[in-house]
Amino acid sequence: MKIAVCLKRVPDSETRVKIAADGKRLDDAGVKFVLNPYDEFAVEEALQRKEKAGTGEVVAVSLGPAAARETIRTALAMGADRGVLLQSDAIPADGLETAKAIAAELKDGGWDLILFGKMAIDDYNHQVGPMVAELLGLPCVTAVAHLDLEAGRGVAEREIEGGIEVVEFPLPAVLTTDKGLNEPRYPALKGIMAAKKKPLVSKPVALATGGIEILALTPPPARKEGKIVGEGPDAIPALVRLLREEAKVL
Amino acid sequence: MSAVLAVCEQRDGTLRKVSHEVVTGARRLADALSTSVEAAIYAAGAVQGSERLGTFGADKVVTITNAGFAKYAPEGCAQAIAQRAQSGGYAAVVFAASATGKDLAPRVAAKLGVALATDVTEVGVESGAVVVTRPVYAGKALLKVRLAGKPAVLSLRPNVFTPVERPKAGAAETAAVSVPAGRVTVREIKAAEADALDVAEAQIVISGGRGLKEPANFRVLEELAQAFGGRAAVGASRAVVDAGWRPHADQVGQTGKTVSPTLYIAVGISGAIQHLAGMRTSKVIVAINKDKDAPIFKVADYGVVGDLFEIVPRLAAEIKKLHG
Numbered sequence: 413m414k415i416a417v418c419l420k421r422v423p424d425s426e427t428r429v430k431i432a433a434d435g436k437r438l439d440d441a442g443v444k445f446v447l448n449p450y451d452e453f454a455v456e457e458a459l460q461r462k463e464k465a466g467t468g469e470v471v472a473v474s475l476g477p478a479a480a481r482e483t484i485r486t487a488l489a490m491g492a493d494r495g496v497l498l499q500s501d502a503i504p505a506d507g508l509e510t511a512k513a514i515a516a517e518l519k520d521g522g523w524d525l526i527l528f529g530k531m532a533i534d535d536y537n538h539q540v541g542p543m544v545a546e547l548l549g550l551p552c553v554t555a556v557a558h559l560d561l562e563a564g565r566g567v568a569e570r571e572i573e574g575g576i577e578v579v580e581f582p583l584p585a586v587l588t589t590d591k592g593l594n595e596p597r598y599p600a601l602k603g604i605m606a607a608k609k610k611p612l613v614s615k616p617v618a619l620a621t622g623g624i625e626i627l628a629l630t631p632p633p634a635r636k637e638g639k640i641v642g643e644g645p646d647a648i649p650a651l652v653r654l655l656r657e658e659a660k661v662l
Numbered sequence: 663m664s665a666v667l668a669v670c671e672q673r674d675g676t677l678r679k680v681s682h683e684v685v686t687g688a689r690r691l692a693d694a695l696s697t698s699v700e701a702a703i704y705a706a707g708a709v710q711g712s713e714r715l716g717t718f719g720a721d722k723v724v725t726i727t728n729a730g731f732a733k734y735a736p737e738g739c740a741q742a743i744a745q746r747a748q749s750g751g752y753a754a755v756v757f758a759a760s761a762t763g764k765d766l767a768p769r770v771a772a773k774l775g776v777a778l779a780t781d782v783t784e785v786g787v788e789s790g791a792v793v794v795t796r797p798v799y800a801g802k803a804l805l806k807v808r809l810a811g812k813p814a815v816l817s818l819r820p821n822v823f824t825p826v827e828r829p830k831a832g833a834a835e836t837a838a839v840s841v842p843a844g845r846v847t848v849r850e851i852k853a854a855e856a857d858a859l860d861v862a863e864a865q866i867v868i869s870g871g872r873g874l875k876e877p878a879n880f881r882v883l884e885e886l887a888q889a890f891g892g893r894a895a896v897g898a899s900r901a902v903v904d905a906g907w908r909p910h911a912d913q914v915g916q917t918g919k920t921v922s923p924t925l926y927i928a929v930g931i932s933g934a935i936q937h938l939a940g941m942r943t944s945k946v947i948v949a950i951n952k953d954k955d956a957p958i959f960k961v962a963d964y965g966v967v968g969d970l971f972e973i974v975p976r977l978a979a980e981i982k983k984l985h986g
Contacts, residue, residue, distance in 0.1 A: 425936050505807060508772060533917075535798050546768075551846045573680075577761070578849045580849050623776055625808040627793065630804050632797065647973075648980050
């Protein structure tokens with residue numbers, strides 16, 4: 413099994429968002445960055461598939477600034493074999509430009525699987541994985557929460573509204589991973605030490621801006637001050653009255 | 663002026679309600695561009711409910727048929743939509759940011775070589791260009807962007823574009839489309855439960871957290887949901903999903919679903935930032951928690967402090983009276 417896992421360095425989910433002076437991006441001073449949580453499922457799945465096959469290679473690929481080498485090291489510490497950083501200080505808001513750079517790197521790589529997290533928790537784009545699949549002409553299943561692979565074919569399950577869609581596809585394929593697919597391992601100390609010696613190359617890439625121009629990044633409108641209606645079940649008649657007459661939702 | 667294409671969804675030959683919202687959003691965009699809305703449904707045959715799309719603002723409703731479209735056909739649908747978008751010269755192509763829309767829209771955008779804005783909560787036009795707003799960083803910020811693509815491709819967050827009915831019917835037509843059978847095929851849909859409402863699409867969501875104490879106690883929330891007469895779904899916090907009390911499909915939050923119901927009732931949920939990410943765009947938020955200092959009360963419109971096992975059944979009884 414030769415598997416590429418595509419990763420993104422993102423602000424930790426607990427980050428307090430401070431908007432930069434230009435009003436268009438996050439002020440990342442003091443922000444803690446982590447491996448995108450959905451990508452952890454992709455790394456874990458790749459490692460398990462390689463372990464099951466008994467042979468193969470797991471390559472961690474990321475597009476981002478030099479600091480994203482640390483993100484790739486996390487995947488190497490979990491067990492990936494080598495890393496590739498497509499180095500670019502700026503990541504365009506247009507996910508198709510990111511997809512083009514990743515597709516160019518992965519093209520003709522002889523991959524059995526190319527894995528992505530289903531979305532990144534910073535921009536919520538939900539798109540780079542399936543776009544890479546289109547650009548490479550590969551079959552794609554998104555938001556995979558269960559996966560069976562056998563003899564060059566796969567059956568995946570993905571959550572849809574009110575049910576689970578069971579999808580069949582041939583390999584090689586691009587899959588994006590959802591929570592529930594597996595339990596990502598924590599890098600052990602031994603893995604962290606080993607990761608320092610694993611190959612990790614940086615390749616500068618020049619990305620076009622693409623078709624999305626950022627106009628403004630703003631805090632969400634503050635929710636109007638709420639009120640404590642009361643304590644205990646005796647507050648319920650008042651709550652129901654407010655929901656009917658003030659909020660008009662009943 | 664080039665029209666706006668609204669890509670609608672059907673399941674088992676019935677139009678999905680989220681399509682009303684897609685047409686509503688497309689209408690808003692078309693009005694700003696002084697153009698028309700064409701709704702397209704990809705199906706194996708006639709689709710029940712398609713006749714109503716005119717009332718939500720579609721000037722024309724086209725059912726595009728292919729024997730392979732009985733179930734969702736990712737590759738065939740993407741190709742058929744891209745073909746139509748290329749030949750039709752649309753100003754914009756609008757999807758739902760549903761499970762299907764999130765899968766389909768990137769494929770179409772990549773085929774067209776244009777950008778995609780996902781999970782949009784506001785649409786508009788400035789200086790002739792499509793401008794959209796979408797939540798980022800777990801809803802902690804809003805990103806406003808201009809889409810330069812021809813067409814502009816976007817998907818709309820469910821439950822945000824409240825359907826507006828207009829006394830008008832759209833012209834209906836059917837066109838067969840020929841596309842190769844895709845490599846990726848949907849074998850079956852395992853339904854969670856018949857008629858089970860999904861938290862992402864329900865008008866009312868009642869979510870429970872650790873305060874429920876044990877899995878069986880979610881019965882209290884299910885009884886409240888029933889009191890709302892089939893309009894409410896039961897959600898859950900990450901803590902209880904991680905503990906295995908509830909399925910991941912029910913999880914509301916950053917690593918679960920983003921919901922924007924009319925009414926969100928958080929029961930025994932403290933309100934971690936990762937939970938708020940999934941529900942802060944709800945129209946009205948009610949929090950029930952025994953800890954008056956819980957962060958959930960900071961975002962709630964109405965709070966009730968106390969024992970949820972006393973409060974929730976009382977609420978269910980009062981709601982039942984209203985519906986009785």
